[in-house]
Amino acid sequence: MDRPTGIFVDGMGAAAATSGVLTQLQGRIFALLYLHRHPLALEEVAAELEQSKSNISVNIRGLVEWHLVRRTHVAGSRKDHYEAATDFWRVMQEIMERRFRWNLRQVLATVAETERALTERPGRKQDAAGRVSGAFMTTRLGALRAFFAAVDAGVGAFTQGQSFEPETVKNVLRMVPPRTSERS
Amino acid sequence: MDRPTGIFVDGMGAAAATSGVLTQLQGRIFALLYLHRHPLALEEVAAELEQSKSNISVNIRGLVEWHLVRRTHVAGSRKDHYEAATDFWRVMQEIMERRFRWNLRQVLATVAETERALTERPGRKQDAAGRVSGAFMTTRLGALRAFFAAVDAGVGAFTQGQSFEPETVKNVLRMVPPRTSERS
DNA sequence: CTGTACGTTCAGAAAATTCTAAACGTTCCA
DNA sequence: TGGAACGTTTAGAATTTTCTGAACGTACAG
Numbered sequence: 404m405d406r407p408t409g410i411f412v413d414g415m416g417a418a419a420a421t422s423g424v425l426t427q428l429q430g431r432i433f434a435l436l437y438l439h440r441h442p443l444a445l446e447e448v449a450a451e452l453e454q455s456k457s458n459i460s461v462n463i464r465g466l467v468e469w470h471l472v473r474r475t476h477v478a479g480s481r482k483d484h485y486e487a488a489t490d491f492w493r494v495m496q497e498i499m500e501r502r503f504r505w506n507l508r509q510v511l512a513t514v515a516e517t518e519r520a521l522t523e524r525p526g527r528k529q530d531a532a533g534r535v536s537g538a539f540m541t542t543r544l545g546a547l548r549a550f551f552a553a554v555d556a557g558v559g560a561f562t563q564g565q566s567f568e569p570e571t572v573k574n575v576l577r578m579v580p581p582r583t584s585e586r587s
Numbered sequence: 588m589d590r591p592t593g594i595f596v597d598g599m600g601a602a603a604a605t606s607g608v609l610t611q612l613q614g615r616i617f618a619l620l621y622l623h624r625h626p627l628a629l630e631e632v633a634a635e636l637e638q639s640k641s642n643i644s645v646n647i648r649g650l651v652e653w654h655l656v657r658r659t660h661v662a663g664s665r666k667d668h669y670e671a672a673t674d675f676w677r678v679m680q681e682i683m684e685r686r687f688r689w690n691l692r693q694v695l696a697t698v699a700e701t702e703r704a705l706t707e708r709p710g711r712k713q714d715a716a717g718r719v720s721g722a723f724m725t726t727r728l729g730a731l732r733a734f735f736a737a738v739d740a741g742v743g744a745f746t747q748g749q750s751f752e753p754e755t756v757k758n759v760l761r762m763v764p765p766r767t768s769e770r771s
Numbered sequence: 772c773t774g775t776a777c778g779t780t781c782a783g784a785a786a787a788t789t790c791t792a793a794a795c796g797t798t799c800c801a
Numbered sequence: 802t803g804g805a806a807c808g809t810t811t812a813g814a815a816t817t818t819t820c821t822g823a824a825c826g827t828a829c830a831g
Contacts, residue, residue, distance in 0.1 A: 414697025424608015513598025520591040
């Protein structure tokens with residue numbers, strides 16, 4: 404591996420490691436493929452990055468799933484070959500939809516589940532001051548749901564190619580009561 | 588801890604764990620505080636979540652840094668108390684700027700460094716077909732730089748409250764040559 | 772001062788993740 | 802029908818991350 408490639412592989416590996424989406428090794432694999440004019444065999448990738456074939460096999464599959472890498476066939480070889488994708492918009496869409504939005508919905512599902520648990524056992528619990536704490540929780544859950552629903556809708560619009568207005572998200576917070584210790 | 592709170596804490600912990608920004612425990616801490624009307628002491632959080640004080644101490648600091656939790660003082664106690672923030676827009680800005688954009692710049696810095704290494708050793712390396720591979724790399728690096736610069740600018744605009752046009756980012760890819768194996 | 776109540780730091784324990792090499796299943800050629 | 806060339810699976814090793822409890826520093830009360 405030449406020096407520029409080495410620098411690129413290391414840097415992209417470091418960036419991937421902190422991305423929360425790819426592992427360091429996946430970043431390195433992508434970087435290596437991205438600077439190569441021709442597809443590389445699994446074995447070649449393993450050799451260049453000094454990793455076992457099995458480890459490359461498992462990590463490269465993730466890259467293919469994100470559409471960051473494409474599996475191709477090469478003329479006279481029956482080895483699988485891989486090349487980097489250059490359609491970054493597609494990749495970004497994929498990550499936004501399958502990772503980021505999925506995560507937002509996880510929160511929305513949790514809120515819904517919590518709200519259900521709250522109504523199933525209505526008004527029994529009281530706090531130290533004798534107030535029913537259910538009402539407070541319901542308000543907070545509603546605020547969280549409103550925010551995450553707005554972001555989810557915004558990201559959805561964005562990946563469809565529509566513009567994403569920050570105001571839409573900000574406005575939703577107008578309904579949220581301020582922090583307890585700051586109330587007038 | 589009552590049942591709704593338990594469900595919320597678990598769910599938010601799971602969501603945080605896959606977010607790439609917070610740890611599971613940080614998600615759980617935030618969830619616990621978010622459903623409480625009054626600030627909680629470090630010790631109370633540790634007890635509720637069945638973790639050591641030192642672990643809570645370290646993890647809650649991260650939450651304070653993201654502005655997800657606020658440290659407050661409470662009447663007749665010299666313990667630190669913590670309460671959840673409700674200004675999610677602020678938190679989102681913080682994460683976009685200090686996490687997401689920082690990550691984008693990491694890639695841009697890597698590209699710049701690689702380009703520098705490439706010009707410092709000009710035109711020596713040739714590929715199997717006898718072509719200089721530097722030109723190809725330069726093209727690829729340029730495409731990557733263009734895309735990440737566009738996204739970085741877009742996110743910057745967004746956190747300033749301006750609208751984020753997907754077209755801006757998409758257009759940048761028009762300049763990118765298609766994948767090697769798909770060329771006509 | 773002295774002692775107690777805190778939060779933080781840190782070394783090592785515990786747990787989770789990542790990686791390897793061997794075993795396995797498939798495909799294709801002789 | 803072998804058997805060689807692959808990619809994948811998997812059990813365990815290696816590494817990294819997370820967590821704990823003790824040690825430490827600081828502030829405040831008596």
